[in-house]
Amino acid sequence: MNDAQQNFPEKLKACWHPVSYSIEIKKEKPLGTFLLDEALVIWRTSDGSVHAMRDICIHRGTALSLGWIKDDCLVCPYHAWEYNNKGACVFIPQAPDIDIPKKAKTPTYYCVEKYGLVWVALEKPLYQLPEIPEYNDKEWKFVNTGPFDWKSASSRQLENFTDLGHFPWVHPGLLGDPKRPEVPECKVMVKDRVLHYEIVRPEATNTEDFPVFANDDIVKPERRSVYELHLPYTIVLRLGWGGAKGMLYLFVSQPISQNESRGYCIIGRNYNLDEADTVLQNFEQVIFDQDKRIVESQRPRQVPFDLTEELHLKFDTVAMHYRRAMKRHNLDY
Ligand code: FES
Ligand SMILES: [Fe+2]
Numbered sequence: 065m066n067d068a069q070q071n072f073p074e075k076l077k078a079c080w081h082p083v084s085y086s087i088e089i090k091k092e093k094p095l096g097t098f099l100l101d102e103a104l105v106i107w108r109t110s111d112g113s114v115h116a117m118r119d120i121c122i123h124r125g126t127a128l129s130l131g132w133i134k135d136d137c138l139v140c141p142y143h144a145w146e147y148n149n150k151g152a153c154v155f156i157p158q159a160p161d162i163d164i165p166k167k168a169k170t171p172t173y174y175c176v177e178k179y180g181l182v183w184v185a186l187e188k189p190l191y192q193l194p195e196i197p198e199y200n201d202k203e204w205k206f207v208n209t210g211p212f213d214w215k216s217a218s219s220r221q222l223e224n225f226t227d228l229g230h231f232p233w234v235h236p237g238l239l240g241d242p243k244r245p246e247v248p249e250c251k252v253m254v255k256d257r258v259l260h261y262e263i264v265r266p267e268a269t270n271t272e273d274f275p276v277f278a279n280d281d282i283v284k285p286e287r288r289s290v291y292e293l294h295l296p297y298t299i300v301l302r303l304g305w306g307g308a309k310g311m312l313y314l315f316v317s318q319p320i321s322q323n324e325s326r327g328y329c330i331i332g333r334n335y336n337l338d339e340a341d342t343v344l345q346n347f348e349q350v351i352f353d354q355d356k357r358i359v360e361s362q363r364p365r366q367v368p369f370d371l372t373e374e375l376h377l378k379f380d381t382v383a384m385h386y387r388r389a390m391k392r393h394n395l396d397y
Contacts, residue, residue, distance in 0.1 A: 071322060072100045075394050077186040079296055080174075080193055082316050082328050084182045085208050089114055094138055096129025098320045099184055104173070105129040106182055109136045115149045116175035116184045122153065122168055179314055180208055180330055191257065194292060194300050198312050203334045207341045209348035211318075212327040216359050218297045218317035219367035219390070221325045224359045225299055225315050226291065226382045228263060234354050238271065238347075247379035257393055259293040259385050267305070274347040278309035278335050293386065296395045309335045322397070323365045327352065369396035 083097050084106055094107035096119050103119035105128045117138070119129050126142040133139070137146040137154060145168070146155040153168035174185040179199055198204045214221055224230075228247045231240025244266070253260040267277065267287045277287070292300040301313040312332040317325045329352070331344050368374060369387045376384050390396040 071397060072319075073394050073397055074187070075190065076100060076296060076319070076397070078188060078190045079395070080176070080183040080185050080189050080191070081297070082181045082318050082326075083116065083184045085211065085328065086114075086177050086180050086182055087208070089182060092133060094129045094131065094133065096127055097318075098324075100186060100319055101321050102186060103127065104184060105138065106175070106184075107133060107138055109133075109149055113149075114175055114177055114182050116173040116182075117147070117149075117151050118171045118173075120170060121145060122170060128170065180206065181316070181328060191294075194258075194294050194298060194314075196300060196312070196314060198310075198332050198334075201334075204312070204332045205334075205337045206330055206332040207344045209329045209331060209345045210327055210352065212329070212352045212356070214325050214327065214356055214360055215323060215365070216325060216362065217323060217366035218319040218325040219369075219396075220359050220362055220365060221317045221327050222293075222297045222299065222315075223367055223383055223386060224355050225327075226293060226386065228382065229379050230355075230358070234358055235351055238274070238351060238354075250379075250381060252381055252385040254385060254389060257295040257389065259295075259382070259389060260291070261293075261382060262288060262290040264288045274343060274350075275339075276336075276344055276347050277303075278305050278307075278311065278333075291382075293382070295386075295389055295393055309333075366397065 077100060081099055083099055083104060084095055089095055089106055089108055091108050094105050097104050104116050105119040106116050108114050119127050121128055121140040123145055124142055126140055128138055128140055131139045131141040137148050139146050144157050145153050147170060148154050151170045151172040153164055174189055176183050178193055179196060232242040232245050236242055248263045248265045250261050250263050264286055267285050288304045290302045297317040299315045303311040314330040317327050319325055329348055369391050371387060
């Protein structure tokens, strides 16, 4: 553990966090990333399973993610020591006949793949990942957008995704209209570590560039957004227009360090299945870039979880519930 890591609450290390899209982890090449300031290497063995280990070679501290994969082992790029998926060094080319010292290993972490993401927990995970039955439904198609790298804590990135008052100002014409600045009524129900809330608002018109919403044969010209906010940094949002057409957003933020995050936004729909993925990907790039310049300007870079800091009005009810719940579950820092 390094010094910076001690600033994170223990419970945060026992949560699943995303560390990459599944498609980013190829069989031939490891990937280096950071989670809660811990250097991680993510890689696959030939059976397709994915592994997460500390990205530091015990010999001279080199990043294993700069190395390569050979015979289901991760090979350090400096002196080619070979590590298996349990993190044990199993071959030292400079001394092939010695008994390998017990110390020759690197820590491994809990690692699973779900919803097209690789998830890692640094300690034994306390919570399940959210249930998203649509993901395995043949009528639905999912598209990866981003990822979105921001110089802000995951708490700021997450709260921005739940913020209902900014749409007309930050995303005019795309998600909101400055002529309608009011935030619809929204009640938050908290069940354990999940916040449930929903809003209904008039549908924003589809633009010619981004025909992404199901606005054609809608039953009512309004959109219902049903949110599940899973502490600490996951949102499942379902959009509906009163008919059979539905859209689903899985947004989840990787806490890279105290001031850096990476957002993954996976979008599913049961309509427009033939539309090119780039339409949604380009749309979200525009939206997230509009948010990024605002959120990266926020100080402090982490959400202040004490409600006496900043100023909350009634329409900020989601943020107030989020901040209280994060504190209650000892997930705040
Ligand atoms: S630093 Fe990794 S093998 Fe020497
Ligand atoms: Fe936004």
